[in-house]
Amino acid sequence: MNRPVTQQHLSQLAELLAWMDQAPERRALAPEARTPEGLWWELLVGEEQAWVWLEGGRVEGYGALVPFWDGAALEGPIVRGGDGRALLAHLIRKARQRGYSALYAFPEARNQRVRSLLEGMGFSAQHTTYFYTIGRADLSCPVPQGFRIERVERCDPEVYRELYSRVEDGWSLRLRWTDEELCQHFLEAGVELFLAYSRKGQAVGLAELELGDKEAEVAYIGVVPEARGRGLGRALLGAVADWAFAQPTVELLRVRAHDHEKAAQTLYRGLGFREESAVMTYAMEF
Known part of the structure; x- marks a missing residue:
């Protein structure tokens, strides 16, 4: 079931985010904080509208809406238990109720589970952004x-x-x-x-x-x-x-390039930058 994030969920939410961090195929846009205290400040004091998905009383999913451009950015959905459709449908419904004109999502390109979920619910892939890093x-x-x-x-x-x-x-x-x-x-x-x-x-x-x-x-x-x-x-x-x-x-420099910026990608690789991640942008217009 979907429930608004409350203080009693924060410890389990921090554990869910740590689980997501462990593998690229689980990652999506998410809160920056990784402790219950940090999540309290970010989610319960900030402007985000956040929900958890509960399975057997445990936090097994997360999603939030954050104002972005002409609509809202979707944090998550982060899904460990269940298929995630009920959580994503809830987030879409909340975005419509709040009058957003569009909803954007940013999963890691290797996160096939969430990409399939987004596409199955009507989101369209826009582009991919590649992130590179290099040491000193x-x-x-x-x-x-x-x-x-x-x-x-x-x-x-x-x-x-x-x-x-x-x-x-x-x-x-x-x-x-x-x-x-x-x-x-x-x-x-x-x-x-x-x-x-x-x-x-x-x-x-x-x-x-x-x-x-x-x-x-x-x-x-x-x-x-x-x-x-x-x-x-x-x-x-x-x-x-x-x-x-x-x-x-x-000690580290980060750069990025969209999928159509082939010259920039070639330059970064040639200079020794390492591709750290590739993030896809999805959009749904209302």
């Missing part, structure tokens, strides 16, 4: 002649939006941010913005780096169409990698 390495690269790369202290929202919309057709999330939200984001600790400029001073590429205590992630990287094919994207990657690994505690 020298990835520096000369900047092509006629260009320069600079770390930007303050974000110019107008320049940023134009670049963001031109370097990748599929990016849209940041275009909804206000000027204030964009500026505030790049003032946060650990968030760095690098821009590439042409000889005429026109911004033609960007790279965003998010620094953690031990890891760093390239959140976005791209070059406008007319500046491609000259090694500028490779030089941007080298610039952010140099900055990341200049931090003494950072």
